[in-house]
Amino acid sequence: MxxxxxxxxxxxxxxxxxxxxxxxxxxxxxxxxxxxxxxxxxxxxxxxxxxxxxxxxxxxxxxxxxxxxxxxxxxxxxxxxxxxxxxxxxxxxxxxxxxxxxxxxxxxxxxxxxxxxxxxxxDVETRTHRKIEEREAIPVRLSHVVLNSPEPEKMLAWYVKHLGFRLSDTLVHPHMGGLMWFLRCGPQHHSMAIARCPHTALNHVSFEMRGLDEYMRGSGRLIRAEVPKIWGPGRHRAGDNTFTYFHDPNGNTMEYTTELELLDEDTWHPSLYDTSEPETSDEWGTADSMNEWISKQMFNDPDKGLFQAPPA
Missing domain, CATH: 3.10.180.10 (2,3-Dihydroxybiphenyl 1,2-Dioxygenase, domain 1)
Structure with a gap:
Protein backbone atom coordinates (compact mmCIF):
# COMPACT_ATOMS: atom_id res chain seq x y z
CA MET A 1 0.00 0.00 0.00
CA ASP A 123 -0.89 13.90 19.56
CA VAL A 124 -3.53 16.62 19.89
CA GLU A 125 -5.16 16.35 23.32
CA THR A 126 -8.71 15.00 23.08
CA ARG A 127 -11.68 16.94 24.35
CA THR A 128 -14.17 15.56 26.86
CA HIS A 129 -17.18 14.69 24.76
CA ARG A 130 -20.41 12.79 25.20
CA LYS A 131 -22.92 10.56 23.47
CA ILE A 132 -25.51 12.51 21.52
CA GLU A 133 -28.90 11.41 22.73
CA GLU A 134 -31.93 10.26 20.74
CA ARG A 135 -33.78 13.21 19.10
CA GLU A 136 -30.88 15.57 19.95
CA ALA A 137 -30.55 17.36 16.62
CA ILE A 138 -27.01 18.73 16.84
CA PRO A 139 -23.87 17.62 14.97
CA VAL A 140 -21.99 14.65 16.38
CA ARG A 141 -18.80 15.46 14.51
CA LEU A 142 -17.31 16.90 11.33
CA SER A 143 -18.03 14.58 8.39
CA HIS A 144 -16.21 15.88 5.31
CA VAL A 145 -15.12 18.88 3.30
CA VAL A 146 -15.52 19.45 -0.45
CA LEU A 147 -13.16 21.74 -2.38
CA ASN A 148 -13.87 23.48 -5.70
CA SER A 149 -11.19 23.36 -8.38
CA PRO A 150 -10.86 24.54 -11.99
CA GLU A 151 -8.43 21.63 -12.59
CA PRO A 152 -9.85 18.82 -10.47
CA GLU A 153 -7.97 16.00 -12.20
CA LYS A 154 -4.65 17.61 -11.21
CA MET A 155 -5.91 18.15 -7.66
CA LEU A 156 -7.00 14.52 -7.44
CA ALA A 157 -3.57 13.32 -8.54
CA TRP A 158 -1.87 15.67 -6.04
CA TYR A 159 -3.87 14.49 -3.02
CA VAL A 160 -3.44 10.84 -3.95
CA LYS A 161 0.31 11.17 -4.54
CA HIS A 162 1.29 13.39 -1.63
CA LEU A 163 -1.25 12.64 1.11
CA GLY A 164 -2.19 9.07 0.29
CA PHE A 165 -5.92 9.62 -0.22
CA ARG A 166 -7.80 6.87 -2.08
CA LEU A 167 -10.49 7.40 -4.70
CA SER A 168 -13.86 5.98 -3.64
CA ASP A 169 -16.22 7.04 -6.46
CA THR A 170 -16.63 9.65 -9.18
CA LEU A 171 -19.64 11.62 -10.41
CA VAL A 172 -19.64 11.98 -14.20
CA HIS A 173 -21.85 13.58 -16.85
CA PRO A 174 -22.19 12.17 -20.40
CA HIS A 175 -21.18 15.49 -21.97
CA MET A 176 -19.07 17.20 -19.28
CA GLY A 177 -17.01 14.28 -18.00
CA GLY A 178 -15.94 14.10 -14.36
CA LEU A 179 -17.71 16.46 -11.95
CA MET A 180 -16.78 15.29 -8.45
CA TRP A 181 -14.21 12.89 -7.00
CA PHE A 182 -14.71 11.38 -3.52
CA LEU A 183 -11.55 10.67 -1.52
CA ARG A 184 -11.08 8.67 1.65
CA CYS A 185 -8.33 8.31 4.25
CA GLY A 186 -10.03 5.47 6.16
CA PRO A 187 -13.16 3.34 6.00
CA GLN A 188 -15.51 6.32 5.65
CA HIS A 189 -16.56 6.72 1.99
CA HIS A 190 -15.08 10.20 1.86
CA SER A 191 -13.47 12.68 4.21
CA MET A 192 -12.99 15.11 1.35
CA ALA A 193 -14.04 15.53 -2.25
CA ILE A 194 -12.97 17.67 -5.19
CA ALA A 195 -15.59 19.32 -7.38
CA ARG A 196 -15.19 20.85 -10.83
CA CYS A 197 -15.74 24.60 -10.68
CA PRO A 198 -14.65 27.68 -12.68
CA HIS A 199 -12.50 28.84 -9.74
CA THR A 200 -10.76 27.69 -6.55
CA ALA A 201 -13.08 27.91 -3.54
CA LEU A 202 -14.71 26.07 -0.68
CA ASN A 203 -17.66 24.02 -1.94
CA HIS A 204 -19.13 22.91 1.39
CA VAL A 205 -18.45 21.64 4.89
CA SER A 206 -20.51 18.67 6.13
CA PHE A 207 -21.53 17.75 9.67
CA GLU A 208 -22.58 14.27 10.81
CA MET A 209 -25.84 13.90 12.75
CA ARG A 210 -26.70 11.02 15.13
CA GLY A 211 -29.19 9.34 12.79
CA LEU A 212 -32.05 9.88 10.35
CA ASP A 213 -34.46 11.31 12.90
CA GLU A 214 -31.90 13.76 14.28
CA TYR A 215 -30.86 14.71 10.74
CA MET A 216 -34.48 15.48 9.78
CA ARG A 217 -35.17 17.35 13.02
CA GLY A 218 -32.06 19.46 12.54
CA SER A 219 -32.92 20.18 8.92
CA GLY A 220 -36.44 21.15 9.92
CA ARG A 221 -35.22 23.42 12.69
CA LEU A 222 -33.08 25.39 10.25
CA ILE A 223 -35.87 25.56 7.65
CA ARG A 224 -38.29 26.92 10.27
CA ALA A 225 -35.65 29.46 11.31
CA GLU A 226 -35.56 30.57 7.65
CA VAL A 227 -31.88 29.74 7.20
CA PRO A 228 -31.49 29.80 3.39
CA LYS A 229 -31.84 26.21 2.14
CA ILE A 230 -30.10 25.29 -1.11
CA TRP A 231 -31.00 21.63 -1.53
CA GLY A 232 -32.54 18.69 0.33
CA PRO A 233 -33.53 16.75 2.27
CA GLY A 234 -32.40 13.81 0.14
CA ARG A 235 -29.96 10.90 -0.10
CA HIS A 236 -26.96 10.74 -2.45
CA ARG A 237 -26.04 7.57 -4.33
CA ALA A 238 -22.26 7.98 -3.93
CA GLY A 239 -21.61 7.48 -0.23
CA ASP A 240 -25.30 6.66 0.38
CA ASN A 241 -25.53 9.59 2.80
CA THR A 242 -28.36 12.02 3.44
CA PHE A 243 -28.03 15.70 2.59
CA THR A 244 -29.54 19.08 3.34
CA TYR A 245 -27.48 22.09 2.26
CA PHE A 246 -27.82 25.60 3.71
CA HIS A 247 -26.07 28.93 3.27
CA ASP A 248 -24.42 30.47 6.31
CA PRO A 249 -24.49 34.28 6.84
CA ASN A 250 -21.38 34.71 4.66
CA GLY A 251 -22.60 32.63 1.74
CA ASN A 252 -20.63 29.47 2.51
CA THR A 253 -22.48 26.18 2.06
CA MET A 254 -22.94 23.98 5.15
CA GLU A 255 -24.45 20.48 5.11
CA TYR A 256 -26.23 18.23 7.57
CA THR A 257 -25.70 14.54 6.77
CA THR A 258 -25.83 11.08 8.33
CA GLU A 259 -25.27 7.40 7.52
CA LEU A 260 -22.24 7.98 5.29
CA GLU A 261 -21.18 4.60 3.90
CA LEU A 262 -18.29 2.66 5.48
CA LEU A 263 -16.14 0.71 3.02
CA ASP A 264 -14.09 -2.47 3.11
CA GLU A 265 -10.67 -1.19 2.07
CA ASP A 266 -9.58 -4.57 0.67
CA THR A 267 -12.58 -5.17 -1.59
CA TRP A 268 -13.85 -1.73 -2.63
CA HIS A 269 -13.66 -0.73 -6.29
CA PRO A 270 -14.48 2.87 -7.38
CA SER A 271 -17.61 3.40 -9.47
CA LEU A 272 -18.66 6.03 -11.99
CA TYR A 273 -22.09 7.50 -11.22
CA ASP A 274 -23.97 9.24 -14.04
CA THR A 275 -25.41 12.56 -12.84
CA SER A 276 -27.92 12.59 -15.71
CA GLU A 277 -29.76 9.87 -13.78
CA PRO A 278 -31.85 11.57 -11.07
CA GLU A 279 -31.19 8.76 -8.59
CA THR A 280 -27.50 9.65 -8.57
CA SER A 281 -28.16 13.01 -6.96
CA ASP A 282 -31.09 11.88 -4.81
CA GLU A 283 -32.05 8.24 -4.35
CA TRP A 284 -35.19 9.18 -2.44
CA GLY A 285 -36.56 11.68 -4.94
CA THR A 286 -37.50 14.04 -2.12
CA ALA A 287 -35.18 16.93 -3.06
CA ASP A 288 -35.42 19.18 -6.09
CA SER A 289 -33.58 17.79 -9.11
CA MET A 290 -29.98 18.94 -9.34
CA ASN A 291 -29.89 21.98 -11.62
CA GLU A 292 -27.67 24.88 -12.64
CA TRP A 293 -28.97 27.12 -9.85
CA ILE A 294 -28.11 24.60 -7.13
CA SER A 295 -24.65 24.03 -8.62
CA LYS A 296 -23.91 27.75 -8.69
CA GLN A 297 -24.90 28.14 -5.04
CA MET A 298 -22.02 25.81 -4.20
CA PHE A 299 -19.50 27.52 -6.46
CA ASN A 300 -18.96 30.11 -3.71
CA ASP A 301 -16.84 33.22 -4.26
CA PRO A 302 -13.31 32.77 -5.60
CA ASP A 303 -10.94 32.28 -2.69
CA LYS A 304 -8.71 35.35 -2.38
CA GLY A 305 -6.43 33.83 0.24
CA LEU A 306 -4.52 31.41 -1.98
CA PHE A 307 -0.80 30.97 -1.23
CA GLN A 308 -1.23 33.27 1.77
CA ALA A 309 -0.87 31.80 5.25
CA PRO A 310 -3.58 33.03 7.66
CA PRO A 311 -2.35 35.29 10.47
CA ALA A 312 -3.45 32.77 13.13
Missing part, protein backbone atom coordinates in the same frame (compact mmCIF):
# COMPACT_ATOMS: atom_id res chain seq x y z
CA UNK A 2 1.21 3.53 -0.73
CA UNK A 3 2.27 5.94 2.00
CA UNK A 4 -0.93 7.02 3.80
CA UNK A 5 -0.18 9.38 6.69
CA UNK A 6 -3.67 10.87 7.02
CA UNK A 7 -6.06 9.28 9.52
CA UNK A 8 -9.02 11.68 9.60
CA UNK A 9 -10.34 15.21 9.15
CA UNK A 10 -9.84 17.37 12.26
CA UNK A 11 -11.22 20.83 11.56
CA UNK A 12 -12.01 23.42 8.88
CA UNK A 13 -11.08 27.06 9.54
CA UNK A 14 -12.76 29.97 7.76
CA UNK A 15 -12.36 33.74 7.72
CA UNK A 16 -15.43 35.94 7.21
CA UNK A 17 -16.35 39.64 7.14
CA UNK A 18 -19.71 39.06 8.89
CA UNK A 19 -17.96 37.61 11.91
CA UNK A 20 -20.59 38.24 14.60
CA UNK A 21 -23.35 36.77 12.43
CA UNK A 22 -21.24 33.69 11.67
CA UNK A 23 -20.48 33.09 15.35
CA UNK A 24 -24.15 33.45 16.24
CA UNK A 25 -25.13 31.09 13.40
CA UNK A 26 -22.88 28.26 14.56
CA UNK A 27 -23.88 28.63 18.19
CA UNK A 28 -27.59 29.45 17.91
CA UNK A 29 -28.66 27.72 14.69
CA UNK A 30 -26.20 25.03 13.69
CA UNK A 31 -25.80 23.38 17.11
CA UNK A 32 -22.07 23.71 17.76
CA UNK A 33 -20.48 24.62 21.11
CA UNK A 34 -18.44 27.79 21.53
CA UNK A 35 -15.27 26.66 23.32
CA UNK A 36 -13.61 30.07 23.50
CA UNK A 37 -10.98 31.86 21.52
CA UNK A 38 -9.48 35.32 21.49
CA UNK A 39 -10.16 38.68 19.91
CA UNK A 40 -11.83 38.15 16.51
CA UNK A 41 -11.27 34.37 16.69
CA UNK A 42 -13.74 31.73 17.91
CA UNK A 43 -13.43 27.96 18.15
CA UNK A 44 -16.44 25.64 17.87
CA UNK A 45 -16.61 22.02 18.99
CA UNK A 46 -19.15 19.29 18.32
CA UNK A 47 -20.54 17.75 21.51
CA UNK A 48 -20.03 14.20 20.22
CA UNK A 49 -16.48 14.67 18.91
CA UNK A 50 -13.17 14.20 20.77
CA UNK A 51 -11.60 16.93 18.64
CA UNK A 52 -10.83 20.14 20.51
CA UNK A 53 -12.72 22.02 17.82
CA UNK A 54 -14.09 21.24 14.37
CA UNK A 55 -14.57 24.80 13.07
CA UNK A 56 -12.61 27.99 13.66
CA UNK A 57 -14.02 31.37 12.65
CA UNK A 58 -11.77 34.40 12.16
CA UNK A 59 -12.80 38.00 11.46
CA UNK A 60 -11.40 39.27 8.15
CA UNK A 61 -12.17 41.90 5.52
CA UNK A 62 -12.56 39.21 2.84
CA UNK A 63 -14.02 35.72 3.02
CA UNK A 64 -11.54 32.86 2.64
CA UNK A 65 -10.80 29.28 3.63
CA UNK A 66 -8.06 29.68 6.24
CA UNK A 67 -7.06 26.02 6.40
CA UNK A 68 -8.13 22.38 6.42
CA UNK A 69 -6.62 20.27 9.19
CA UNK A 70 -6.05 16.51 9.06
CA UNK A 71 -4.89 14.07 11.71
CA UNK A 72 -1.91 11.71 11.52
CA UNK A 73 -1.22 8.58 13.55
CA UNK A 74 1.87 9.83 15.41
CA UNK A 75 4.68 12.42 15.32
CA UNK A 76 6.86 10.08 13.24
CA UNK A 77 4.20 10.10 10.50
CA UNK A 78 4.12 13.90 10.65
CA UNK A 79 7.91 14.10 10.22
CA UNK A 80 7.88 11.57 7.39
CA UNK A 81 5.19 13.51 5.55
CA UNK A 82 7.02 16.82 5.96
CA UNK A 83 10.21 15.25 4.56
CA UNK A 84 8.34 13.73 1.60
CA UNK A 85 6.58 16.99 0.77
CA UNK A 86 9.77 19.04 1.01
CA UNK A 87 11.53 16.50 -1.22
CA UNK A 88 8.73 16.88 -3.77
CA UNK A 89 9.08 20.70 -3.75
CA UNK A 90 5.78 21.27 -1.97
CA UNK A 91 5.97 24.62 -0.16
CA UNK A 92 5.99 24.21 3.62
CA UNK A 93 4.60 27.14 5.61
CA UNK A 94 6.12 25.80 8.83
CA UNK A 95 8.30 22.91 9.94
CA UNK A 96 6.88 20.24 12.27
CA UNK A 97 6.72 21.63 15.80
CA UNK A 98 4.50 21.93 18.87
CA UNK A 99 1.21 23.54 17.84
CA UNK A 100 -0.04 26.67 19.60
CA UNK A 101 -3.73 25.94 19.05
CA UNK A 102 -6.18 24.37 21.56
CA UNK A 103 -5.09 20.85 22.47
CA UNK A 104 -1.50 21.42 21.34
CA UNK A 105 -0.06 18.49 19.46
CA UNK A 106 2.70 18.23 16.89
CA UNK A 107 2.22 19.31 13.31
CA UNK A 108 2.97 21.62 10.41
CA UNK A 109 1.29 23.58 7.62
CA UNK A 110 1.82 23.65 3.86
CA UNK A 111 0.14 24.73 0.61
CA UNK A 112 -1.73 22.34 -1.62
CA UNK A 113 -1.44 22.49 -5.41
CA UNK A 114 -3.84 25.45 -5.71
CA UNK A 115 -2.63 27.41 -2.69
CA UNK A 116 -4.96 26.28 0.08
CA UNK A 117 -3.41 25.94 3.51
CA UNK A 118 -3.36 22.40 4.92
CA UNK A 119 -2.31 21.26 8.38
CA UNK A 120 -1.37 17.76 9.50
CA UNK A 121 -0.96 16.98 13.20
CA UNK A 122 -0.66 14.20 15.77
Missing amino acids: SFSPITHLRHVDIAVPEYDKQVAFYGNNWGLTDVGGESNLTYFAAEGSPEQYIVRVRRADEKRLDLVSFGAADPKSVDQLADRLAGANVTLISEPDVLQTPGGGYGFRFFDLEGRVLEVSA
